[in-house]
Amino acid sequence: MNGLPGFGFLRNLIERRSLLYQMVRRDFERRYVGSMGGWLWGLLQPLVLLLSWTFVFHVCLKMGVPPGQGTSSYTIFLFTGYLPWMLFQETITRSSTSLLEHSNLITKTVFPSEIIPVSVFFSSLINHALTFLIAIVAVVFFDGGISPYAWFLPFYIVLLGLFSVGLSWMVAAFQVYLRDTAQVVTVILSLWFWITPIFIDIEQIPQRFRFLPALNPLSFLVRAYRDRMLTHRMPDWQEFALLALWACTAFLAGGLIFKQLKKGFADVL
Numbered sequence: 001m002n003g004l005p006g007f008g009f010l011r012n013l014i015e016r017r018s019l020l021y022q023m024v025r026r027d028f029e030r031r032y033v034g035s036m037g038g039w040l041w042g043l044l045q046p047l048v049l050l051l052s053w054t055f056v057f058h059v060c061l062k063m064g065v066p067p068g069q070g071t072s073s074y075t076i077f078l079f080t081g082y083l084p085w086m087l088f089q090e091t092i093t094r095s096s097t098s099l100l101e102h103s104n105l106i107t108k109t110v111f112p113s114e115i116i117p118v119s120v121f122f123s124s125l126i127n128h129a130l131t132f133l134i135a136i137v138a139v140v141f142f143d144g145g146i147s148p149y150a151w152f153l154p155f156y157i158v159l160l161g162l163f164s165v166g167l168s169w170m171v172a173a174f175q176v177y178l179r180d181t182a183q184v185v186t187v188i189l190s191l192w193f194w195i196t197p198i199f200i201d202i203e204q205i206p207q208r209f210r211f212l213p214a215l216n217p218l219s220f221l222v223r224a225y226r227d228r229m230l231t232h233r234m235p236d237w238q239e240f241a242l243l244a245l246w247a248c249t250a251f252l253a254g255g256l257i258f259k260q261l262k263k264g265f266a267d268v269l
Helices: 005-015 017-031 040-060 074-095 103-108 115-143 148-177 181-194 217-230 237-268
Strands: none
Touching: 017 115, 040 074, 040 115, 074 115, 074 148, 074 181, 074 217, 103 237, 115 148, 115 217, 148 181, 148 217, 148 237, 217 237
16 A cells, blocks of 8 residues: 555654654634734634525525425524535645745755645644634534534534545646646535535435436535534445445545656646
8 A cells, every 4th residue: 555656655754653743733823923813813704604695595586495404493403514625725725835945945955745744634624623613612502512423523524624635636736737726626615516416405406417416526525514513424435435436436546646756746837
């Protein structure tokens, strides 16, 4: 397994965990340096988006919570579905330009550049954890308690991490050679967002378009977050296995592509 690029990188990251810690700390602090609100701004933006979407889709368009979701609050339904997407989008978006932002490290020192997108994920994971705590408080307040199966969520977060880091390695490496990559990623993520059932349940999608969520790993993650936080349904192990396949495939493919393109980073940067 050590010969596989993705897992080879993972072994190197474990060996360099102190460096990874410093990178994550530096990235998180740098995002809010000079800001009076600090990390609170990282929480405010998704909450404002959540309230805006609730007003548009629930108040104006009269969309309600589909049956069997474990809550009667559309805001909670929307919030729990948005959580995994928020972590995924932030990781991919910020990773796309991360190698260019750290070009001085890559060109002037012997530096493990694969650690940079990983540090972006863990930095984003801090915001995710804070927002997740707010979601738990909201679920307890509005619905009286959180599902006892919520403890399964860390396993889904691991798979989300593998999937996000794998894609991040790809887009970060491509951006070094093709400087339009970040713009392309933004367009793709915009489309990806709207074909992910965050505002609705998969069952509400017309039958002829059901193949879209079936091919979308984020659909499984959105449903997993909702089910694990709001309902008493046990995880669908077949769905979990399919999600694990997506995650490991993206992780390995990203590691392979990054390993091949990494050889020319110093020359191009």
